[in-house]
Amino acid sequence: MSRNILFLSKTINSNVRRLCTTPTPVQKAEKLVLIDVNDKTGYGTLSMNRLPVNSLNVELFNALSDAYDEMEKNKSRGVILTSTSPKIFSAGLDINDLYSGDSKSWSELWDASQEAFLKIYDASFPSAAAINGHAIGGGCFFSMICDYRAMVKGYQIGLNEIQVGIALPKVLVMIMGKLLPRRHAEISLTQGTLYSPEQASKINLVDDVVVDKAEAIIKCEAFLNKFRKIPMDAVNTTKRTIRREEIDYIRNNKQKDIDDFVKAVESVEAQNTIKMYYQALKNKK
Numbered sequence: 001m002s003r004n005i006l007f008l009s010k011t012i013n014s015n016v017r018r019l020c021t022t023p024t025p026v027q028k029a030e031k032l033v034l035i036d037v038n039d040k041t042g043y044g045t046l047s048m049n050r051l052p053v054n055s056l057n058v059e060l061f062n063a064l065s066d067a068y069d070e071m072e073k074n075k076s077r078g079v080i081l082t083s084t085s086p087k088i089f090s091a092g093l094d095i096n097d098l099y100s101g102d103s104k105s106w107s108e109l110w111d112a113s114q115e116a117f118l119k120i121y122d123a124s125f126p127s128a129a130a131i132n133g134h135a136i137g138g139g140c141f142f143s144m145i146c147d148y149r150a151m152v153k154g155y156q157i158g159l160n161e162i163q164v165g166i167a168l169p170k171v172l173v174m175i176m177g178k179l180l181p182r183r184h185a186e187i188s189l190t191q192g193t194l195y196s197p198e199q200a201s202k203i204n205l206v207d208d209v210v211v212d213k214a215e216a217i218i219k220c221e222a223f224l225n226k227f228r229k230i231p232m233d234a235v236n237t238t239k240r241t242i243r244r245e246e247i248d249y250i251r252n253n254k255q256k257d258i259d260d261f262v263k264a265v266e267s268v269e270a271q272n273t274i275k276m277y278y279q280a281l282k283n284k285k
């Protein structure tokens with residue numbers, strides 16, 4: 001093919017691609033959390049759908065909160081939290097927002113994250129995480145606040161905030177400190193360790209290691225089924241006793257917790273590290 005024809009063919013192909021992919025104004029935006037309720041079991045599967053990596057921003061936090069509100073309204077028997085991505089549960093906070101934000105946008109981000117945290121952690125039904133891919137930073141955290149975790153082999157999980165340059169927010173420390181044996185929590189939080197599912201299961205970070213998403217869903221359903229014969233009021237009262245410290249901390253210190261987060265993100269050291277981390281992520285290909 002001559003160079004001119006090759007150029008023409010590339011141009012046509014790229015125009016056709018553009019015509020096929022450019023959304024028209026009438027097209028609806030994709031929902032950030034897809035809800036699928038199983039009529040037989042009464043369980044709702046909530047799939048995070050902010051592709052490619054389900055990075056957590058205000059809109060995704062709000063969509064999670066709204067989905068939980070809907071589950072509460074419909075008297076759900078349980079939720080399975082997962083993702084539509086074939087290989088990522090969630091890559092944590094949106095690094096673009098950490099990199100390019102300001103104190104107002106970081107306050108809004110943390111405010112929305114607190115709301116989503118409370119909806120999930122203080123829900124009146126159990127949540128099980130089907131971790132079908134990498135669960136990093138906030139992605140790991142949102143699986144940790146579910147009542148159960150099944151994770152697919154071959155991916156990584158952990159709270160790596162320290163590597164991104166952010167001092168660990170208090171509620172993350174509280175929850176990891178309760179879930180993991182003390183020594184592992186300390187190492188994990190201060191070094192930002194990422195684990196394979198097999199390693200994570202040895203330190204209580206995940207409950208079961210599975211081969212694929214289908215098996216993760218089966219395990220989650222089996223976990224939720226355990227509550228079918230137990231009165232939910234008794235379960236919820238007990239759960240709230242266990243979780244009171246973290247819930248009260250956020251409810252009673254909302255603004256201080258937001259201020260602490262903003263302070264941690266806006267420090268010069270954190271911003272330099274976030275910038276380097278962001279650039280390394282973009283240059284890795």
Ligand SMILES: CCCCCCCC/C=C\CC(=O)SCCNC(=O)CCNC(=O)[C@H](O)C(C)(C)COP(=O)(O)OP(=O)(O)OC[C@H]1O[C@@H](n2cnc3c(N)ncnc32)[C@H](O)[C@@H]1OP(=O)(O)O
Binds near residue numbers: 055139164166
């Ligand atoms: C009240 C309390 C509530 C608490 C709420 C939350 C607490 C949160 C606290 C902590 C902060 C964090 O979460 S910091 C973020 C930590 N996350 C990470 O470090 C993950 C970084 N990403 C990766 O390691 C990898 O991308 C991956 C392993 C997740 C996937 O790798 P893969 O090779 O499959 O894909 P790419 O790396 O090519 O990524 C595709 C695409 O996505 C962009 N990307 C990835 N991660 C993020 C992110 N976190 N934010 C924004 N964008 C992200 C990446 O740059 C690629 O973009 P381009 O295609 O444009 O290059």
